[in-house]
Amino acid sequence: MKKLSARRRHPLAALVVLLLALACTGGLYAAFAPASKAQADETAQSLAIDEGKKLYAVGCASCHGTGGQGTTDGPSLVGVGAAAVDFQVGTGRMPAQQPGAQVPKKKVIYSQAEIDQLAAYIASLGAGPAIPSEEKYGPEGADIAKGGELFRTNCAQCHNFTGKGGALTHGKYAPSLEGVDPKHIYEAMQTGPQNMPSFPDTTLSEQNKKDIIAYLDAVNSDDTVDPGGLSLGGLGPVSEGLFGWIFGLGACIAVAVWVAARTAKAKKS
């Protein structure tokens, strides 16, 4: 102890004490803090995070930074949650091909397992919405008509009456929702990707989201029946007008030319 007390006025003593105190509080915090996901080191979860980190380093880090902190080319991913990753990578939007007004959806290049690993890694950076389970977006217990009303109130401004998409400013756009996986629609509402506002459960409850997805499935999916015939893109009067001019009036004029060309024969003889 003599040795220790002799050095108590050493210039570095304060630093040593500080380090000890920090180690002590840190240790205590680690011991008593609520269990986080990172706690159990040898589980599948942590393996997924490790694998995800590797995938991240190859495919995402150039824009989003090595630790997901974001750079001038891409936003921070801390706290965006697994749902955002599953949406962005699962629809092929990420990794982005090039910067632009909006990143379009394209061919998905990761397997679902890889997407889950990436999602696990990003989720480990900070808490965010998780990937929804199937009963959240499945058709059971959904009210289609209610979903339609909610869709027209909250979504149609940008996505059109039945989700055919629409234009936003400066080359941005609300994409068509035709053929989009219900899971991705759910995740998009939850996370608000790109130019879309987010609709967390406090704004649009889980039941509401389910209703909207069921409505879209009824009016804008591959097995939707159009009672009137060709839907002409479901875009409203612009495509109808074009069709009417070209095929309606066009056919009438073609018939007129045909009738006029077949004149009475009496004239010639």
Place this chain on the structure above:
Amino acid sequence: MSTAANDAPRSRGKAPAGERVADWADGRLGIYSLAKANMRKIFPDHWSFMLGEVCLYSFIIIILTGVYLTLFFHPSMNEVTYHGSYVPMQGQLMSEAYKSTLDISFDVRGGLLIRQIHHWAAIIFLAGMFVHMMRVFFTGAFRKPREINWLFGFLLFVLGMFTGFTGYSLPDDLLSGTGVRFTQGAILSMPIVGTYISMFLFGGEFPGTDFVARFYSIHILLLPGIMLGLVVGHLILVFYHKHTQFAGPGKTNKNVVGMPLLPVYMAKAGGFFFLVFGVIAIVAGIASVNPIWAIGPYRPDQVSTGAQPDWYMGFAEGLVRAMPGWEINFWGHTLVLGVFVPLVIFGIFLAVLALYPFIESWVTGDKREHHILDRPRNAPTRTAFGVAWVTAYMIMLIGGGNDIVATHFHLSINAVTWFVRIGFFVGPVIAFVVTKRICLGLQRRDKDKVLHGRESGIIKRLPHGEFIEVHEPLSQEQLHTLTAHEQYKPAEIGPTVDENGVERKVKGTEKLRAKLSEAYYGEESQIPKPTVEEYKEITSGHGHH
């Protein structure tokens, strides 16, 4: 030609049934002289003369299908809950108008087909009127004595626009409700009277509970009634003026060469009616129009992207979309220039077309009757003006659909809007210049054809080795057709000094008129047509190749 054997029994025996019916009717209606005067009326043959028929027949189809729709439509804005057969609307609150339209679409026999025929026929009717009007314009068929009929046709087009607007607003769906709101905004933008008109039309604040019933009366009674009257007037005038014809051998300003109404045109027109009906029915059978079930009932708190009016109102939509949202505030009042200016331009733009016949006859000083049509190339300034007008119209149609254009061509909506803003002013000027050059080029081509004949495609090698293409001279008929048009001289300011040597004052309008006339018929605006001397000199044989 009749033989004695035919004549003898006729005079005593009973007349055939048809004759007796005609006789009976003539005794009561006096139709004999009417029929005699008109049954053999001659009409010329050309496909472009049948565009008006397309309009007439689609109008009749609209009336027929419209009557069927009125049997099932309830023009009421009472709120009801839907329990019909369309599942995605079950239990939704909606107006009775919207519900009855859903019922027509899903529960009335043939309802959806009739609805779609009605709507497609309206779209084709308006498009047909547009093309018909352009045909009349570009061939100069609006000239004396047909100016009033031009106005009748113009009124039919404008009334057709508003009949269409009130019609597609009736189902009270989200799309048309947005359109009605848009219209109310345009009404409100009118200084001073706007608010009063809006309150009067909607029976209070928008949307109120009245407008569907009011639009219903306007749509099924008021406007179609006026239109029907105008159509009858339009046709009576066509009979009275007789139909115009293109120049050709034997065709003069004083005759009409063609086929008689009965039997040729009766058969043709009757058949053509069913052909047009067939085309419209096929279109309505394969393509959906205004699917109100997918659009949803109108609620003022909801709106969808891609909310456009039907095409004939797209021009007005484009003007409003292209106009910057300017407004002036003074003494607590707001003048919404962003909407009011487009409203004014809309009126002026249409009025220019309506008044064009009068403008042209004033500029050119031409007060004679015209029954021979111009080929568009032979009236370059008029043709160029018309193309410029159509260009501005089409650019505004693009403006009206700027969001659809943006998404489908992967463009920025702002870029499209700027294109429309600049194009509205620049496009018509470019179109005018280019069209005039093309017309003059075609006139030169005609002159060349008259003087040198048609290119035969036969290459001949002369004994000394030179290659020439053999030109075949045109037939006399072709020569006549290509040179039949009149060429006018620009109207000049009359002598500025009278017989006593006193100088008179030349009015500004006179100078303007002389200038415009120069622009119409000056050296820059027409290629002198070949003269007989020129033709003789060239065809006389020497130096021809």
